[in-house]
Amino acid sequence: MGSRYLQNCLLGAKLLIGGRNGVLHSRLVLYHSTGKEGEEILTSEWCEKAFLKLKKWSHKLKEVDLIGGRLVNIDDGSRIVDEALERKLHAFRSIVRAFIGIPFMQETMKNNLMASFGSQDQCRAFQCFGKPSEREKLQVTSLTKVADILSISAQQRKLVRHTICPQVTQHHIWMGSLQEILNGLKSDIDVLIHCHHPSNEIRLAQQIVVGCLKFLESFTSYDDPEYTSWMRPRPIKQVLDSTESRKWEELLEMSIDLINCLGDEKELAFHVSKLEVMKEGLYQIRDVLVDKNIGYKETRHQEYLAQKKLKTTLGHSSQCLFTLLLYYLYGSVKDIEVEVRGGTHTVAGSGNLCLYMGKILTSDEEKVVWNGVKQLDKALGLFKFVWETANMKGNLEVQGHLWCVGSENRSLSYRGIVYFIHGIDLR
Incomplete structure (x- = not known):
């Protein structure tokens, strides 16, 4: 039955195979199976050549996967920087998509x-x-993409947003999301500096990201179950003057500087895109205080203000809200x-x-x-x-x-x- 199907009109894609030293150069063009003029036919010869390529590449690609838009080792999740291998994996998947459509x-x-x-x-x-x-x-x-696929009405989308916002804007979710993004960015910047001759922008970004992490470490939330309120003594001199206390605006400005420094760095694009997404939330809470010396009650009040602003202003289509939801569900912003x-x-x-x-x-x-x-x-x-x-x-x-x-x-x-x-x- 397989030969009969392969010799018939196999619709789906055309792949050009060939190149120096046996390297595959591929151009995949998808066509709708409407029977209209202009469709391409996949011949049995094409399928046989493509299948041989799949078998050959299968062994070379079995240790890697694209997760969160990044090539990683599936054994330990470590990042792999290999553009040729990444292109090969994309070509492998393109061929398989063509095969899925054949009768x-x-x-x-x-x-x-x-x-x-x-x-x-x-x-x-x-x-x-x-x-x-x-x-x-x-x-x-975004949640909008999910709702579109599931045909969820506008009224039900409001219900989704109102239900999840109080959960995903909690202080430890917000902090955890930011820390994961910044720690991942710092790790990849350190690798670039160690393996390559870094540009001035990369070196500057390294300093900024360290400053961002110190900013987040400069205060401790009382939400931590291992850290109760009586364990930290009240500061002798409280500094409640908002002009002297730190605000989230400081992290917002550093994030903008990071994005500007790394906008052309392809290998750091994932982290930069996530910082761009989190800017929306940082902008909304930019006037909220962040200071470990303002005491327990004031710290909790400021955390409440941050959560209130986030859950009020982040809309259903917000990528920032969606990123927080991913961290809430899976402990990762990938x-x-x-x-x-x-x-x-x-x-x-x-x-x-x-x-x-x-x-x-x-x-x-x-x-x-x-x-x-x-x-x-x-x-x-x-x-x-x-x-x-x-x-x-x-x-x-x-x-x-x-x-x-x-x-x-x-x-x-x-x-x-x-x-x-x-x-x-x-x-």
């Missing part, structure tokens, strides 16, 4: 679903990832990126909505599979959290799909969610 793979996925659900649930075995738009990447940067965006499907007879999304694996080794499952689980968990917070009618059923060259078709469960592993093959 033979569509049939394989359908059979895998049926084998798991059984014939009595045939209505669940719908055609997924059949549209070109469902095989594109998705970067989730971006939620879905490699194969998928879509939604109404489950016949139940009124429930099924959300399906996917991830592309470079190997079927256990550590690679579970790394992929956990990454995809964060995205699916976020959507389910928003659905339940919006008090939507019916349940949101979520499915994870993973593709791997030469893997056996199977399914597994993680945290109550079913994940389907689809093997990519030409048979």
Whole structure:
């Protein structure tokens, strides 16, 4: 059956393969499967060449992944700076997206679903990832994107915002988010200075980021369960004059300087983008005091003022609010990126909505599979959290799909969610 499908009109993408010393230079162009003039046809020759490339690259890429827009080692999460390897991983995923759309793979996925659900649930075995738009990447940067995909109404979006704002704007969430961004930036700047001849901007940024971290360390919150109010004596001389006390405006100004210094540094773009996002919150609380010498009651009052301003001013579409939500849910501000965006499907007879999304694996080794499952689980968990917070009618059923060259078709469960592993093959 595979040969017949591959020799028919295989729609989805055209990849140009070739180059010096066997290096692949790729240009991927997606086409809608509408049957209109101008569509490209994937020949069996193209599929065979592309499949060989996938097999060859699978071994070289099995130790790495793109998480939060950064190339990392999946064993320890350490950063890998290798542009050639990153380009190869992007090309690998582009080829797999093309394969997902061919009829033979569509049939394989359908059979895998049926084998798991059984014939009595045939209505669940719908055609997924059949549209070109469902095989594109998705970067989730705000609650608005989540709400759009789930068709959440404007009234229900207000409910989501009003429900999560008091939780995600708590002092320890706000501080933790800032500290993670700045610590990550400091770590990567230190690596650049150690490995390369740094520019004056990099050296200046190193000094500024150290100043930012000292600013955050200059006061201790009483929210810390290991630090009760009686453990810190009242200062002998309180300085309550707001003209002498430090304010969040100081960190805002340092963040702006950092962004200006590092705007052209590609290797630090992730941290810079996160600082840009947090500027919104810093601007809102710029007049709030930050001083460890103002006493317990005044410190708590200032923390309350900061939380009140944040939860009042950060809107549903705010990337700052979304970043705080990510830290609240997962203890990290890393971006939620879905490699194969998928879509939604109404489950016949139940009124429930099924959300399906996917991830592309470079190997079927256990550590690679579970790394992929956990990454995809964060995205699916976020959507389910928003659905339940919006008090939507019916349940949101979520499915994870993973593709791997030469893997056996199977399914597994993680945290109550079913994940389907689809093997990519030409048979």
